[in-house]
Amino acid sequence: MTPEVTVVVVTHNGPEWVERCLQALLVDARPAVRTEVVVVDSASDAPTREVLARWAARALGELRVELAEENIGFARGCNLGAALGTGRRVLLLNPDAVVQVGAVDALVAALDADPAAGVMGGRTVRPDGRLDPSSCWGAPSLWSWLCFATGLSAAFKGSRVFDPESLGGWQRDTYRHVPVVTGCLLMTTRETWDRLAGLDTDYFMYGEDADLSLRAAELGLHPAITPDAVAVHAVGASSSRKAHKVRLLMTGKATLARKRWPAWKARAGVGLLLAGAALRAAGERVRASGDPVWRPLVADRSWTAGWTGTPAPVPASR
Template sequence: MAQAGVASSSAPVTLTVVIVSYNTRIMTLKALETLYQHTHATRFDCVVLDNASSDGSADAIASAFPQVQLIRAPQNLGFARGNNLAALDCASDYVLLLNPDTELQDEAIDRLIDFARLYPKAGIWGGRTVFANGALNIASCWARPTLVSLLFKATGVSTALTKNRFFNPEAYGGWARDTVRQVDIVVGCFLLIEASLWRRLGGFSPKYFMYGEDADLCLRARAFGYHPMITPNAQIVHHVGASTSRTEAKAIAVMTSRASLIRDHWPKSHRGAGIFLMWLWSATRYLATRPLIASNRADRRARAAHWAAVWTARKLWLQGYD
C-alpha cells in the first residue's frame, strides 16, 4: 500500500481512502490536496484508480502525490468495478469511498471515523454535502424507492412539493441533513464502510456500471441487519457530476440503475408495478416538456431534449443492467 497519511508513523492504518477518477484531473488533485490538508487524527492509505483518463490525470497525480498508490486502468472500468479493484488489498479497519469531485472540510474524515466508532452497528456511515457556494446539497443520502415514491414522481407531486417529507420521501423532503439519522442509502461520493462488511458484501455489484451501486450496496447491508447513518458533523463540498458530461447519458444511466434496483430488491409481486411507474414517469415528463421545444429559453429547450432522450431510450433502461 501507499505511504499512509497523518498521525504517528508507528500507528496502525485505520482507513483506506479510495478514489476512482475519470477525466477530472484538476478536481482530483484538489480532492487529494484537501484530503491531506484536513485529515489529522486518522492514519490512512490512499488508493486512486484512474479509469483510462485522457486528460493527463494519472501522470499529474503521480507527480503531485507520490505517496498515493496509483492504479492506471487500461480502460474505463466504471465506478463499481473501479472501486472494487482499488479496495481489493485493503488491510485497514475501514474503507472510505470518496468522489474525485469533492473537497474535504474541517477534519471531515476524522469526525466521520469518530462517528463510526460511536455507532458501530450502522456498518455504513456518511456526512453532509454542500455545493461550492456553501448551499446544502441534499444528495448525501436517499431513501429507497417504493411504489408510493414512484407514484409521486410519475405524477409530478414530489417535484412540486420537494420539501414535503410525505410527498417527496426518497429525498427525505424537508430534512436539512443537520441531524444524526438512520437512512436507507448513503451516497458513494462520501461513504465510509467497515472493511469486513465491504468484503462480506463483495464490494459493489459490478452490474451497476454507473449509478445505483451505492444504493444496491446499502440495501444489501440492510438485509444483513445494518442501518446506515448520516452525521452533519462531517461535511464536504461535492461539485456533482464532473465525470459525466452528457446530461442525457447520465439520466439514462440513472434510470437504468433505478430499474435494476426494483428488479433486484423489490418483492416479485411489486416489480411489474414499479417498472410501469418508471415508464409512466418518463412518459409524463416527455409529454409535459414537448411544448418547450419551441421556447426562446435555452434551458427549457434543453429540458425538453433531456426527456426526449430518456423516453426514446426507454426500452433499454427499463430492462435494467444485465
C-alpha cells in the same frame, strides 16, 4: 502499521476536481488517523493521469494509483481499490468531493460510536455553500416512484409524503439513521465491507450504493449520517451533461428494481419510471426545449433493462 482508513477514489477525467480532492485528502484536510489513499483510474485522458502521476510522486507512498485501460465503472473500481488497500475501514469518496477539515476523522468517530450503523455518511454541500442533499436518500418504493410518475414529487419537492426519497426538509445537520448512504462519501468497517462483498458489480454506475445500504439493513445494520463530516460536492453541469447523467441514474434505478424486487413489483416500478420520464418529456415538448433531457429516454428505452441488459461504456465520474 495498518492504516485506520483506506480511502478509495475512482476517477475518470475531471482533472481539476481530482486535483482538489487529493489536495484536501493529503494536505489541506489531512486526517489525524493513519490513512492510505487508493485511486483507481478508469481510462482517463492524459490530463487526469498527469495529475495522478504528480500526486503519486509527491505523496511518497501514501497514495497508490491503479490504472485501468478501460472504463470499468464505479462499482468495480471501488471493489478493486478496497482490495488493494489494507485499512481497517473503507471510505468511498467521489473525485469531485473535497473533504473539509476533520471530515474523515468524524466519520471514524461516528462509526466507532455507533457500530450498529455499519455504513456511515456525512453532509455534502455545494461549492457555493448550499446544502447538497445527495449524501443520503430515502429508500426507493413503488409509492415514491408513483409520486415521480405523476409529478407529485416535483410539485411538492421536499415533501415527506409526496417526495419521500428526499427525506423532507432535513438539512443533514443532525445525526440520523437513513435508508441509503450514497457513494460520494461513504465509510464502512473492513469487516462490514467484506460481509457485504463490496459493491454489486452488476451496477456499472448509480444504484450500487443504494443496493449496498439496503443489503446492510438486511444484515441488521442501520446506516447513518453524521453532520460532523462535511465535504464540498460538485453539482451542476450543462444540460447535455445532465441528460447523460439522468440516463445513468434511471438505468441504476431500473437495475435496483429488477435485482431487488419480485418480478411483478419490478415491472410495475420500471413502468412508473418510464411514465415519469414520459411526463417530463411532454413538458419539454410544450416548452420546446432545444436540448432535452427526458425525451431521449422515452425514444430509447434500453435503460429500462438495467445495467445487466445494457452494459454501455459511460463515464465513471459521478
